[in-house]
Amino acid sequence: MQNKEESKKLFIQTLGCQMNDTDSAHIAAELNKHKNYTPTHNIEEADLIIINTCSVREKPVQKLFSEIGQFNTKKKEGAKIGVCGCTASHLGEDIIKRAPYVDFVVGARNISKIKDVVDTKGAVEIAIDNDDSTYEFARAETSMYKTSVNISIGCDKECTYCIVPATRGDEISIPPEMIVEQIKKDVANGAVEVMLLGQNVNSYGRRFSDKREKTTFTKLLQEVSKIDGLERIRFTSPHPLHMDDEFIEEFAQNPKISKCIHMPLQSGSTNILKAMKRGYTKEWFLNRAKKIRELVPNVRITTDIIVAFPGETQEDFEDTIDVIEQVKFDQIFNFKYSPRPNTAALALEEQTVPDEIGSKRLIEVIELHKKHQSELMQVNVGKTMTVLFENLKPNGEISGFTDNYCQVFVKGSDELLGQFVDVKITEATRTALKGEIVK
Secondary structure, X not given: OOOHHHOEEEEEEEOOOHHHHHHHHHHHHHHHHHHOEEEOOOHHHOOEEEEXXXXXXXXXXXXXXHHHHHHHHHOOOOOEEEXXXXXXXXXXXXXXXXXXXXXXXXXXXXXXXXXXXXXXXXXXXXXXXXXXXXXXXXXOOXXXXXXXXXXXXXXXXXXXXXXXXXXXXXXXXXXXXXXXXXXXXXHHOOOOEEXXXXXXXXXXXXXXOOOOOOOOHHHHHHXXXXXXXXXXXXEEOOOHHHOOHHHHHHHHHOOOEOOEEEOOOEOOOHHHHHHHOOOOOHHHHHXXXXXXXXXXXXXXXXXXXXXXXOOOOHHHHHHHHHHHHHHOOOEEEEEEOOOOOOOHHHHHHHHOOOHHHHHHHHHHHHHHHHHHHHXXXXXXXXXXXXXXXXXXXXXXXXXXXXXXXXXXXXXXXXXXXXXXXXXXXXXXXXXXXXXXXXX
């Protein structure tokens, strides 16, 4: 064990999804345990600077080299720079060729190797067939109300717009006993809520590296819900194709499962869904959403939508608008299609939708969603809702989330952090609620 004086400082910038957030937490904990790094928010005092990259966002390569260029000018003499994550998987050694001041590159599938490469100048670990599914990562020993646990790595889908299978590899499920044991440790450390993470959580259990018998995500939810002290279970992202009746009924009936579900639509057009290789139709999606709304009256449904996918006609786009009108999503993450390397959609270049049409369609989706949001949030005024408080604000307010994941603000102090408290809602905006604590 190194002396306290030898402790080094680690700065991590995380881009992208919640899986990247969890990967960054693993990186920090591994480097703390094995290399005596402690976190810092001050890049200029860091001995090691890591950027954990995302390849889904727009222009990820340009942004990466811009960021690491800035890091290089700010870092102190002798500090190292590492690049991790999905863009690292995609570009590999080209990162070091273009930016020789980068010391190492670690792909999204190779996070367990961070302790081995951190001291090796020029190391590149990006194999997408690496299997971290049974590796027991170090965990930060801090008190936390919420925790997140990866339940699988990789993705078996072939969505034509998505680079993730090329950067995270084939899907492998993490053994359920490892997941349960990790959550138990986090609950003992103060967690009352868990977020289960995977590229397609509800295809969990189809393949394990030890060739064990298949299982299902529904069975995993049942096992996790048995953990004493765990009050709330969330998960992302499920795939609409795998939302069978058993899964929906477990979601509806299990009191520990948060009644907010992400259903990534992508497009309301069956033709475009086929071109995207999503595996379901407009009718299937509407049927699943309808069943969920019928069984869970207070459910919040969120989604992802891509407009202007190659070949999208006005009629296709109107199908998307029709689904939005019927489902009335509580939150939509909107994107205008942009091509990604190593994706099948690149072959559809001749069907590109003109940029001005794509922009117009995106605005139409955004404006319709704003209208729905206002209507849906106003319904909560006057209700009493249970809130898990998480954050103290500088203005004397405290914020947290309801069971169906509405953000709520009240006047309060830090003694409420980590507590479930009943709140009467007095005011609603499009994106949040305000209320008063019920005495």
